[in-house]
Amino acid sequence: MIVGHLKPLEEIVASIAEYRKVFVVGCGGCVSVCLTGGDREANALATELGHVRFYEKEPPCLSVATIERQCEPDFLKSFLNIPEGTDAVLTLACGAGVQTMAAVFDPVPIIPAVNTTFMGATSEPGVWQEMCRGCGDCMLAHTGGICPIARCAKNLFNGPCGGTNNGSCEVRRETPCAWSMIYYKLKKTNQLHCMHKMRQLRDWRSADGKGPRSLVRPFNKPL
Ligand code: SF4
Numbered sequence: 458m459i460v461g462h463l464k465p466l467e468e469i470v471a472s473i474a475e476y477r478k479v480f481v482v483g484c485g486g487c488v489s490v491c492l493t494g495g496d497r498e499a500n501a502l503a504t505e506l507g508h509v510r511f512y513e514k515e516p517p518c519l520s521v522a523t524i525e526r527q528c529e530p531d532f533l534k535s536f537l538n539i540p541e542g543t544d545a546v547l548t549l550a551c552g553a554g555v556q557t558m559a560a561v562f563d564p565v566p567i568i569p570a571v572n573t574t575f576m577g578a579t580s581e582p583g584v585w586q587e588m589c590r591g592c593g594d595c596m597l598a599h600t601g602g603i604c605p606i607a608r609c610a611k612n613l614f615n616g617p618c619g620g621t622n623n624g625s626c627e628v629r630r631e632t633p634c635a636w637s638m639i640y641y642k643l644k645k646t647n648q649l650h651c652m653h654k655m656r657q658l659r660d661w662r663s664a665d666g667k668g669p670r671s672l673v674r675p676f677n678k679p680l
């Protein structure tokens with residue numbers, strides 16, 4: 458899922474201060490799972506933003522709604538009604554949701570309240586960790602299901618750097634060395650031969666070499 462965190466309150470206040478009527482919109486998708494942008498957070502943010510102490514004049518008039526997925530144009534068109542007279546929308550979605558909102562509700566100003574951070578998973582209650590960089594050419598089959606692109610600080614492809622130290626990464630001691638984890642996982646699954654395979658230089662065009670990527674799934678064809 459996509460993980461994000463709320464922008465500093467002062468930054469959000471500054472970005473809406475010029476508007477009189479602001480519509481705060483939560484997203485019920487990924488950002489609600491990481492407790493950043495769901496319905497509860499949207500309402501809490503609107504309450505906070507309503508305090509007069511943040512503004513030179515009076516605070517904007519704030520209303521709140523949450524929609525299941527802000528990254529789905531059809532959802533937005535069918536289920537989200539922007540209240541009449543809205544000057545700007547403050548969205549708690551990830552960057553994809555913000556941009557979809559901006560396209561669907563053009564020319565209403567759409568303002569992000571969240572910094573989109575990474576694609577990750579829950580490692581323990583209240584903790585999310587980056588797991589994938591969306592490289593477009595997944596190599597997890599050869600690395601014991603552990604991604605060296607997202608989880609090795611140097612994105613190494615052919616084993617650890619010289620700094621790995623008792624299972625810790627030299628870049629940040631509290632982080633496990635991804636290649637150490639990969640080694641022990643491969644050992645456990647009798648796949649250590651994968652460690653000996655030299656990987657060629659990667660063609661990064663599947664990641665981001667050609668500008669924004671897209672996925673086209675033809676209709677009426679099996680997956
Ligand atoms: S190898 Fe690429 S697609 Fe697979 S988890 Fe890592 S970044 Fe994601």
Ligand code: SF4
Nearest residue numbers: 609617618626634635
């Ligand atoms: S110590 Fe391990 S995780 Fe850290 S940069 Fe080196 S190989 Fe990557």
